[in-house]
Amino acid sequence: MASTIYERIVEDIRQKINKGIYAPGEMIPSENSLCREYGASRITIRKSLALLAEGGFIYSVPGKGSFVRKPNNDFHILHFNEMDIIKGHVDKIVLLGVKIIVPTGELIRQLKINKNQKVVVIRRLFYSKKDPFAYDVKYLPYDKCKPIVEEVIQYATFPELVSLSTPLFSLRKELTIGAENAQGEEQKALKVEKGHSLLVVEQKLFSDEDKPVGWGKIYYRGEYCHLRAVSSFNERVVKA
Amino acid sequence: MASTIYERIVEDIRQKINKGIYAPGEMIPSENSLCREYGASRITIRKSLALLAEGGFIYSVPGKGSFVRKPNNDFHILHFNEMDIIKGHVDKIVLLGVKIIVPTGELIRQLKINKNQKVVVIRRLFYSKKDPFAYDVKYLPYDKCKPIVEEVIQYATFPELVSLSTPLFSLRKELTIGAENAQGEEQKALKVEKGHSLLVVEQKLFSDEDKPVGWGKIYYRGEYCHLRAVSSFNERVVKA
DNA sequence: TAGTGGTCTAGACCACTAG
DNA sequence: TAGTGGTCTAGACCACTAG
Numbered sequence: 001m002a003s004t005i006y007e008r009i010v011e012d013i014r015q016k017i018n019k020g021i022y023a024p025g026e027m028i029p030s031e032n033s034l035c036r037e038y039g040a041s042r043i044t045i046r047k048s049l050a051l052l053a054e055g056g057f058i059y060s061v062p063g064k065g066s067f068v069r070k071p072n073n074d075f076h077i078l079h080f081n082e083m084d085i086i087k088g089h090v091d092k093i094v095l096l097g098v099k100i101i102v103p104t105g106e107l108i109r110q111l112k113i114n115k116n117q118k119v120v121v122i123r124r125l126f127y128s129k130k131d132p133f134a135y136d137v138k139y140l141p142y143d144k145c146k147p148i149v150e151e152v153i154q155y156a157t158f159p160e161l162v163s164l165s166t167p168l169f170s171l172r173k174e175l176t177i178g179a180e181n182a183q184g185e186e187q188k189a190l191k192v193e194k195g196h197s198l199l200v201v202e203q204k205l206f207s208d209e210d211k212p213v214g215w216g217k218i219y220y221r222g223e224y225c226h227l228r229a230v231s232s233f234n235e236r237v238v239k240a
Numbered sequence: 241m242a243s244t245i246y247e248r249i250v251e252d253i254r255q256k257i258n259k260g261i262y263a264p265g266e267m268i269p270s271e272n273s274l275c276r277e278y279g280a281s282r283i284t285i286r287k288s289l290a291l292l293a294e295g296g297f298i299y300s301v302p303g304k305g306s307f308v309r310k311p312n313n314d315f316h317i318l319h320f321n322e323m324d325i326i327k328g329h330v331d332k333i334v335l336l337g338v339k340i341i342v343p344t345g346e347l348i349r350q351l352k353i354n355k356n357q358k359v360v361v362i363r364r365l366f367y368s369k370k371d372p373f374a375y376d377v378k379y380l381p382y383d384k385c386k387p388i389v390e391e392v393i394q395y396a397t398f399p400e401l402v403s404l405s406t407p408l409f410s411l412r413k414e415l416t417i418g419a420e421n422a423q424g425e426e427q428k429a430l431k432v433e434k435g436h437s438l439l440v441v442e443q444k445l446f447s448d449e450d451k452p453v454g455w456g457k458i459y460y461r462g463e464y465c466h467l468r469a470v471s472s473f474n475e476r477v478v479k480a
Numbered sequence: 481t482a483g484t485g486g487t488c489t490a491g492a493c494c495a496c497t498a499g
Numbered sequence: 500t501a502g503t504g505g506t507c508t509a510g511a512c513c514a515c516t517a518g
Contacts, residue, residue, distance in 0.1 A: 004487065018409050018448070030503060041489045043283075046504085054294070057409070062504045063496035071408035073399040076415055078316040078469050159313040168311035169258050169297070173471035175316055179419035179439035179462035197437040197462075199419035208258070222419035222437075229318050231413035244506065270484060281508045286485085302485045303515035 009038050009048040017057055017068055024070040028058060031066075076229035080175060080201070082136060082218055083157055095154045096123035096189070100142050107139055110204070110215040118142040122153055122161070122216075125189055133224040135189040138203075138216030158203050162214045170208035177201050177227065186219040197222035249278050249288040257297055257308055264310040268298060271306075316469035320415060320441070322376060322458055323397055335394045336363035336429070340382050347379055350444070350455040358382040362393055362401070362456075365429055373464040375429040378443075378456030398443050402454045410448035417441050417467065426459040437462035 016022045029037065034045045049066055052058045060066045083090075099121045103111070107119055120142045126134035138158060146164050153161065159171055182196040190196075198219045205214035242248045256262045269277065274285045289306055292298045296315075300306045323330075339361045343351070347359055360382045366374035378398060386404050393401065399411055422436040430436075438459045445454035 006487080018407050020407070032503085043490090044488060047487085049504095060504060061497090063498085063502085065503060071399075071411075073397075073408060073411055073413055074319050074321040076318040076320055076413070077472070078318040079314050080316055080469070081314040157313075159311075167258050167260070168313060171311075171313055171471070173313055173316070175467075175469040177417060177439070177467040177469070178465070179437045179460075181435070181437040181462070195421070195435050195437075197419045197421040197435075199417070199439075220419075222421070225418070227415075227417040229320070229415040229417070231411070232317070246506080272484085283509090284507060287506085289485095300485060301516090303483085303517085305484060 005038070005040055006044050006047040006051070009034070009040065009045065010051050012038075013048065013052060014055075014057060022068050024068050027065045027067050073231055075232045077232045078175070078227060078229040080227060081157055082134075082201075082203075083155075090126050091129055092127040093154055094125045094127065095150060096125055098122050098148055098150065098153060107215070111139065111141055111212045113141055120148065123189075124154070128224065132190050133221045134218055135186045136216065136218040137185075138214060140214050158205060158214055158216060162205050166205075166207045166213050171213075172206040172210070174204045174206070175201055176204075179222070180219075182219075190219065190221060192221060199225055199227070201227075245278070245280055246284050246287040246291070249274070249280065249285065250291050252278075253288065253292060254295075254297060262308050264308050267305045267307050313471055315472045317472045318415070318467060318469040320467060321397055322374075322441075322443075323395070330366055331369055332367040333394055334365045334367065335390060336365055338362050338388055338390065338393060347455070351379065351381055351452045353381055360388065363429075364394070368464065372430050373461045374458055375426045376456065376458040377425075378454060380454050398445060398454055398456060402445050406445075406447045406453050411453075412446040412450070414444045414446070415441055416444075419462070420459075422459075430459065430461060432461060439465055439467070441467075 013022070013028065022028050031042055031045050031049070034040075035042050038045065049058065049060070053060065056069055056072065058066050059069055100118050101121055103113060103115065103117065103119045107113070108115065111117075111119065113119070120140045122138045122140075124136040125132045126136065138161065140162060143165060159168055159173070162171065178200045180198050180200050181194075182190065182192050182198050183194060186198065187194055187196070190198075199222050200217055200219050202217045203215070204212060207213050242251055253262070253268065262268050271282055271285050271289070274280075275282050278285065289298065289300070293300065296309055296312065298306050299309055340358050341361055343353060343355065343357065343359045347353070348355065351357075351359065353359070360380045362376075362378045362380075364376040365372045366376065378401065380402060383405060399408055399413070402411065418440045420438050420440050421434075422430065422432050422438050423434060426438065427434055427436070430438075439462050440457055440459050442457045443455070444452060447453050
């Protein structure tokens with residue numbers, strides 16, 4: 001049972017939306033009407049409406065009113081972290097190598113750097129028992145002032161690696177998830193036959209000013225790894 | 241430039257967090273201190289803090305104070321919709337068939353039904369130009385009262401299919417994303433060689449009471465389809 | 481006991497909408 | 500012009516925390 005006035009109001013309106021009493025696209029009563037209906041102050045009503053808006057149930061249009069949002073079940077929360085995904089069955093991480101290289105065309109494009117900007121390449125292999133099951137390659141613009149400490153690199157997530165130059169709070173990340181048949185360096189590293197199905201997660205990190213600060217791919221043996229996501233609809237209101 | 245008082249306060253505190261003036265785990269000044277510091281009322285300060293909390297920057301502990309959250313770059317927003325993903329290059333959807341079957345063991349487990357509960361199976365094939373590139377199978381508990389209209393089924397998303405029995409607002413969805421080598425019915429339907437890498441998205445839908453109301457898998461030819469996700473950190477505050 | 485965040489009220493002014 | 504949501508204020512009481 002909700003213990004506050006605004007929680008009771010949220011629950012009541014949420015149920016009216018669910019039952020279709022307030023239908024998608026339609027206007028719900030004005031704040032002043034709701035004040036009278038629930039015998040609450042406008043601030044309390046507004047607190048309830050703010051929660052409903054956060055939960056994706058309604059939206060407000062100044063000068064007009066609050067409207068029921070059309071349900072959108074497309075949004076999902078994906079919890080991804082190259083260390084976590086394998087939690088429970090990662091036994092060993094091997095740092096295959098750290099190199100400083102002249103950027104390839106692909107790297108110049110991805111990291112938006114010029115030819116003279118050297119790049120750090122980090123290659124790692126994740127093991128479950130004795131089998132390698134994930135091969136990870138990351139590229140970072142090389143900065144002479146930033147020391148490369150192998151012990152740190154070995155166990156770091158991508159955001160942690162770039163955090164030396166960019167505060168974690170302002171980091172933006174883009175993931176691209178796909179499936180590929182194993183070939184080239186990843187096939188050799190993972191010791192799978194050619195064509196083995198791999199789940200590939202490409203990560204691209206941006207600084208506060210939207211400058212790329214890291215790019216990389218991680219290749220998981222398909223049978224070892226799945227990503228899980230849950231629809232985010234009304235997530236927040238349910239929590240409240 | 242922020243036009244309201246609370247937006248200016250949010251921006252100021254956000255920068256202090258970014259610069260490390262307010263460090264992760266540490267307490268920020270109390271609401272009353274902030275009232276004095278910014279010359280604003282407590283409600284305005286609280287509005288700012290609420291936005292910062294929504295954005296994941298801080299959290300509050302009653303009786304103690306507000307604290308800077310440790311950065312978490314693991315959360316991502318994934319926009320998934322079996323129709324949208326292929327937007328731009330889907331030319332045809334073929335409804336391969338709609339059948340009513342006695343549930344297999346797997347279906348009994350997934351949908352938490354008993355042996356006597358029949359199940360509707362829907363199979364579709366998505367084409368780009370002349371090539372099939374996605375094979376979709378969905379299972380729904382069969383309900384005699386709900387008519388099966390083929391024209392509706394052909395173009396519906398999974399939530400739309402179950403919306404006949406469950407309001408869309410209360411729907412919860414779980415996705416499991418993986419990579420598999422093509423085999424069996426999906427290999428035949430997609431007309432790819434055996435072992436071809438497929439991106440597989442499993443969808444499971446739950447009603448308000450957490451009862452499974454749909455289960456299915458969609459198999460994408462790896463070279464045709466990628467899922468994109470972006471880190472959700474401070475998404476909301478940036479918008480504001 | 482002093483201080484903290486959480487809840488709630490009454491009241492004011494604003495820009496905007498729509499008849 | 501009447502009504503709407505957005506912003507902001509001053510003030511009150513509460514349960515909880517920590518010395």
